[in-house]
Amino acid sequence: MEKTVTAVVQRFPHLKDEILRLVKLSETFQEVCQDYLDAAEAFDWWSKASDAAARDVRRAEYRILVDDLAREIQQMLNAQRPDSSV
Numbered sequence: 001m002e003k004t005v006t007a008v009v010q011r012f013p014h015l016k017d018e019i020l021r022l023v024k025l026s027e028t029f030q031e032v033c034q035d036y037l038d039a040a041e042a043f044d045w046w047s048k049a050s051d052a053a054a055r056d057v058r059r060a061e062y063r064i065l066v067d068d069l070a071r072e073i074q075q076m077l078n079a080q081r082p083d084s085s086v
Contacts (some may be wrong), residue, residue: 001030007037011070018077029076036069 005023009016022029043062049055 004030004033004037007040008033008073011036012073012077015077018080022077022080026076029073032069032072032076036066036073039065039069 001023005019008019012019019033023033039062043059043066046055046058046062049058
């Protein structure tokens with residue numbers, strides 16, 4: 001879980017405390033964070049692939065997935081803030 005949390009904190013360093021708190025409280029948040037790490041690692045792997053055509057397609061797919069998961073993480077963090085109704 002440490003590697004997972006580190007990856008999410010790297011994306012959202014200004015939300016480190018909230019991430020550390022929510023990862024302790026929510027199994028769903030942990031799962032989304034793990035999905036984020038998996039997608040980010042796949043993106044990195046495809047970035048180094050030698051087959052240019054496959055590399056470009058897969059990188060684009062994983063970039064979208066990484067960004068979607070980052071938005072989901074952001075929404076989950078925002079929902080936990082006391083002022084999230086504003």
